[in-house]
Amino acid sequence: GIMSSEDLDDRFKASIEGAGVAASYRKMLEAPSFSDLVRNENTIGWGGFDPISRDPEIEKRMRRQRIFCDYFRGAASWTQLRSWDAASACALIVEAMAAGMLSPASAAPYLRRAATELAVRFLSWHELAKGLLLARAFSALTQSEAAAHDAIARELDMLMKLLEGPWAAFPWPRIKTN
Numbered sequence: 001g002i003m004s005s006e007d008l009d010d011r012f013k014a015s016i017e018g019a020g021v022a023a024s025y026r027k028m029l030e031a032p033s034f035s036d037l038v039r040n041e042n043t044i045g046w047g048g049f050d051p052i053s054r055d056p057e058i059e060k061r062m063r064r065q066r067i068f069c070d071y072f073r074g075a076a077s078w079t080q081l082r083s084w085d086a087a088s089a090c091a092l093i094v095e096a097m098a099a100g101m102l103s104p105a106s107a108a109p110y111l112r113r114a115a116t117e118l119a120v121r122f123l124s125w126h127e128l129a130k131g132l133l134l135a136r137a138f139s140a141l142t143q144s145e146a147a148a149h150d151a152i153a154r155e156l157d158m159l160m161k162l163l164e165g166p167w168a169a170f171p172w173p174r175i176k177t178n
Helices: 005-016 021-030 034-043 056-071 078-098 104-121 125-140 145-164
Strands: none
Touching (some): 005 078, 005 104, 021 056, 021 078, 021 125, 034 056, 056 125, 056 145, 078 125, 125 145
């Protein structure tokens, strides 16, 4: 689905700079009330100028996600969900390399940017895994509670294998201060 190098840059920047799952979580978390969230998202639009009809399915999705946000309020931060956005940005670059749009050398600055984002935001592979799991559960709630449970089970198994396998072989990267 990557149309051009400009499209690749735009999509990468949108993911890495927080326009993905973390932004959705933050919007849900910071809404003063659920009714404000529904009114802003589902009735008048965030710009306040484009009225749209109320959609009960959107309200159900939003209610599930807001309950998730409220449950983890104080225990999880929207910044933890940046893990998913950075991982998505990396996947985009890997797809671009597989499609022949980028060479490994031209992909390196993109991947370095994502790696730096992750190294700054997280202190360990375990914290990264926790962020990925939170983001995946939050995202799956757009479908249903059952989809979120299934996603958690699948992702937890995969993350545990990564933590015990490939990730265990590499120390968490540190950013030099000099």
